[in-house]
Amino acid sequence: MMAWDRLAVVAYESPFAPCGGVAAVMKHLPGALAAEAGGRVAVFTPLHYRMPQAPRPADLLLAAVYAVPLGTRQVTVNLRHLAQDPIDWYFVGTDQIELFAGAPDPYGVGANLTRDALFFGAAVARGLWMLDPRAAWGLHVIDWQAATTALALASGGQIWPHRVQLALHNSYDAPLRYYDLHQVGISPHDCPPAGSPETSTVLLRALPLVAPTVCTVSQQFAHDLVSEPLHTHLLAAHLQPHLPGRLRGVDDGCFVAPSVPAEITSAKPAAAPARLLAWKRERWVQAVEALTTLPGQEHEPVWGDRVAFAQAAASGALAPLLMGGRDDSQQKGYDLAAAAIDRLLAADCPAQFILLPMPGGEGLAGLGYLRELAARWPSRVLALPFRFRGYADLLAGTAYGLMPSLYEPFGSANEFYLAGTAVIARATGGLVQQVVPMPLASGWAVGVERLARAWHQPAAVPTGYLFREDEGLSAQPEAWWRLRGSRYGGPDGREHQPLFGSMVDAFVDVTQAAVTRWRDEPEAYATMVLAGLQHVRDGFTWQRAAREYLAAL
Structure with a gap:
């Protein structure tokens, strides 16, 4: 019997205010939870009014109106409702324009993020009572921004009759002062931190309150959080005494439906590879045509020579490689890719590269090194720092997707x-589970094999390529400190550091091998892609994820 009678998800990010992986999860998880639980699921999220995807308040029903303190003020909360069966979306909005004003993403409020997250948690806690004062809620809260709800529900170190499940999509946290808590009416004494009272963060105060099992979005990431120096000594050092024995990796499901036509995936094994290759060539031609017709406006600059790029692509002899996602120098590895691409093209690797970085906090200025890379290789590198409307054709038409992440809780390899494209990735987090690595006879294979053997049988059909730096370097916390404390470019840039250099070396070697396979063994390449499609489709489902989350709640 469940210890709760109403189920809800609390998330600071959603499809109505997307930034990264949380929004992708929120497209699928609430519905899967509803199906598995056999009832409706509520979702609480801020109304990030500056986001273009945000619903208009006039299109939402007003579910409740109440006040939440913010400093010396009582701020009116308008809890608005949108029914999308079986999901009830509840948007926390106010008439205070300084709250939930993030742009270009919901987290883009600078130093006010902690304030907004605490206000959100306090508003959700009050909203639960306003919607149903007798209910015992089972809450699935995502990351520290939503874990503030547990703090606001706490009384005397407990949140009875409710039950809160913490799901970590990353290891980020935020320091808390007594002042911060008092600003939104939360008593610090109701939610004392785990461990020493001298160290106060949202997660440290939430961990004693939430369910014993703390979930992460992949099994490998649950292991990484307590074993990888990047997490144990830097990102989550303060959490280490409180995580062992509590973590459970719940693998995400797939973020999209298969776009490879059924006549390919259901074809006989002897015919499917050739059909896939023909289909991918058509999609690549369409993608290149879309690239050449881009207007190249000031707010949507195109770095590289589109015409020369298209002419080079017309030969069909160059492997197209794609990297997309937000610009985050501390995670996604665009600088790592830039250094590797320079090396690969200087060595005459038969490849072209399309880079689709979504600018981060520094805007286009923070991507200057990609603009310079495209200028050095104008017919081989295109960089588009905006949402390219031909992305679906690119995704299907390219030979490989690049994911050189420094860490990746789950990752979008699926x-x-x-879309019918293989992956080259750094072996970390959920990427290790999603990619069955091609065996390589090189020194770089040691780290990959160590991680992959936990998830893939020796006889498993390879689906892509994983790389990993020298194990001795990656085991040094000080190497990670230096890497995170530096930027790419210049005499003191991170490209001069041994750890970064080792990553680039491994990335270059593995990419060269992957391109060679695409060029010299096209049928074997296509067979690998089809095996990868089946691996992620069958192995990562939202039904399974929802079942595991409910079991842990």
Whole structure:
């Protein structure tokens, strides 16, 4: 019997205010939870009014109106409702324009993020009572921004009759002062931190309150959080005494539906590879045509020579490689890719590269090194720092997707495979589970094999390529400190550091091998892609994820 009678998800990010992986999860998880639980699921999220995807208040029903303190003020909360069966979306909005004003993403409020997250948690806690004062809620809260709800529900170190499940999509956290808590009416004494009272963060105060099992979005990431120096000594060092024995990895499901036609995936094994290759060539031609017709406006600059790029692509002899996602120098590895691409093209690697970085906090200025890379290789590199409307054709038409992430809780490798494209990735987090690595006879294989053997049988059909730097370097916390404390470019840039250099070396070697396979063994390449599609489609489902989350709640 469940210890709660109403179920809800609390998330600071959603499809109505997307930034990264949380929004992708929120497209699928609430519905899967509803199906598995056999009832409706509520979702609480801020109304990030500056986001273009945000619903208009006039299109929402007003579910409740109440006040939440913010400093010396009582701020009116308008809890608005949108029914999308079986999901009830509840948007926390106010008439205070300084709250939930993030742009270009919901987290883009600078130093006010902690304030907004605490206000959100306090508003959700009050909203639960306003919607149903007798209910015992089971809450699935995502990351520290939503874990503030547990703090606001706490009384005397407990949140009875409710039950809160914490799901970590990353290891980020935020420091808390007594002042911050008092600003939104939360007593610090009701939610004392785990461990020493001298160290106060949202997660440290939430961990004693939430369910014993703390979930992460992949099994490998649950292991990484307590074993990888990047997390144990830097990102989550303060959490280490409180995580062992509590973590459970719940693998995400696939973020998209397969786009490879059924006549390919259901074809006989002898015919499917050739059909896939023909289909991918058509999609690549369409993608290149869309690239050449881009207007190249000031707010949507195109770095590289589109005409020369198209002419080079016309030969069909160059492997197209794609990297997309937000610009985050501390995670996504665009600088790592830039250094590797320079090396690969200087060595005459038969490849072209399309880079689709979504600018981060520094805007286009933070991507200057990609603009310079495209200028050095104008016919081989295109960089488009905006949302390219021909992305679906690119995703399907390219040979490989690149994911050189420094860490990746789950990762979107499944999106590439479901579009018929293989993946080259750094072996970390959920990427290790999504990619069955091609065996390589090189020194770089040691780290990959160590991680992959936990998830893939020796006889498993390879689906892509994983790389990993020298194990001795990656085990040094000080190497990670230096890497995170530096930027790419210049005499003191991170490209001069041994750890970064080792990553680039491994990335270059593995990419060269992957391109060679695409060029010299096209049928074997296509067979690998089809195996990857089946691996992610069958192995990562939202039904399974929902079942595991409910079991842990």
